[in-house]
Amino acid sequence: MSTVVVALGGNALGNNVKEQLEMVKQAAKSIVDFVASGHKVVVAHGNGPQVGMIKLLMDAGKDDMPLVECIAMSQGYIGYHIQQAIRNELAARGINKEVATIPSQTVVDKNDPAFLKPTKPIGAYSTEEEAKQIMAETGKHYMEDAGRGWRWAVASPKPIDIVEKHVVKKLLDDDAIVIACGGGGTPVYDDSGAWKGIDAVVDKDFASAKMAELIGADTLIILTAVEHVALNYTKPDHKDLGSLTVADAKKYEAEGHFAPGSMLPKVQACVGFIENGGKKAIIAALEKAQDAIAGKSGTTFQ
Ligand code: ADP
Numbered sequence: 001m002s003t004v005v006v007a008l009g010g011n012a013l014g015n016n017v018k019e020q021l022e023m024v025k026q027a028a029k030s031i032v033d034f035v036a037s038g039h040k041v042v043v044a045h046g047n048g049p050q051v052g053m054i055k056l057l058m059d060a061g062k063d064d065m066p067l068v069e070c071i072a073m074s075q076g077y078i079g080y081h082i083q084q085a086i087r088n089e090l091a092a093r094g095i096n097k098e099v100a101t102i103p104s105q106t107v108v109d110k111n112d113p114a115f116l117k118p119t120k121p122i123g124a125y126s127t128e129e130e131a132k133q134i135m136a137e138t139g140k141h142y143m144e145d146a147g148r149g150w151r152w153a154v155a156s157p158k159p160i161d162i163v164e165k166h167v168v169k170k171l172l173d174d175d176a177i178v179i180a181c182g183g184g185g186t187p188v189y190d191d192s193g194a195w196k197g198i199d200a201v202v203d204k205d206f207a208s209a210k211m212a213e214l215i216g217a218d219t220l221i222i223l224t225a226v227e228h229v230a231l232n233y234t235k236p237d238h239k240d241l242g243s244l245t246v247a248d249a250k251k252y253e254a255e256g257h258f259a260p261g262s263m264l265p266k267v268q269a270c271v272g273f274i275e276n277g278g279k280k281a282i283i284a285a286l287e288k289a290q291d292a293i294a295g296k297s298g299t300t301f302q
């Protein structure tokens with residue numbers, strides 16, 4: 001029986017509670033399709049808008065809730081919706097299986113160079129003036145985000161391990177469906193032998209690939225808003241790719257075909273998974289998940 005790690009992008013979750021409850025139903029269909037065709041499944045997911053919302057609501061109270069705690073909260077909130085939707089879909093198809101969310105901790109290196117240059121904008125938008133005031137008062141770093149305003153910029157270090165990998169594997173061996181690595185997982189580092197949280201956001205694509213590698217999954221499938229990885233994306237000579245070798249992926253990356261912050265981390269995560277011994281990695285559209293695993297849609301890395 002093969003094991004699949006399915007990474008869900010932001011488009012699978014929507015922007016608020018109502019949208020998310022609706023949209024996870026589609027994701028649950030794709031996930032239960034995998035289960036029904038005999039795969040063991042771990043579901044990972046993003047948390048960009050959700051963690052921003054949680055942070056904003058928390059900060060409206062008296063205390064400044066650290067980002068790392070907000071990430072942990074987002075894993076519970078999103079995991080709850082996903083596990084409920086999967087259970088409902090399983091019940092509708094008469095499949096009897098357990099589903100559990102593990103709010104997992106992703107180990108990062110405190111000395112990762114990413115901590116020197118925060119690149120990931122999150123949370124509420126401020127004006128330049130407000131941002132400068134917050135920076136002066138708190139020492140936080142703010143950045144201009146694609147013409148939309150100023151946002152808190154946090155580091156995005158690479159995942160090096162996942163603390164709960166063994167429990168995820170045990171649940172899979174017991175035939176459960178597991179949701180883990182939400183929002184890339186809660187970032188922690190080894191503080192002289194004790195795990196300690198650190199404010200950062202691990203990219204969910206890299207965290208999913210790390211989970212796939214650590215549990216010995218056969219396939220990593222990253223579900224997003226496009227059906228294929230493309231060359232010259234949206235340009236007149238746009239070309240969708242059905243498959244990619246590691247060597248070609250690296251060549252196209254060097255030529256600048258994959259946008260940083262969106263397609264690039266997905267391609268790099270797939271390449272990393274294959275280089276670390278994974279059999280197959282796929283980038284595909286959420287609604288074409290089943291076709292993608294059968295090789296009829298998506299971009300397959302081998
Ligand atoms: P997710 O929320 O699933 O992580 P992202 O928006 O981060 O999704 O990344 C997927 C997006 O990457 C696509 O919707 C597309 O707009 C963009 N993209 C950038 N470069 C490419 C490319 N070369 N091929 C396909 N999509 C690309």
Ligand code: MG
Nearest residue numbers: 009010261262
């Ligand atoms: Mg993304």
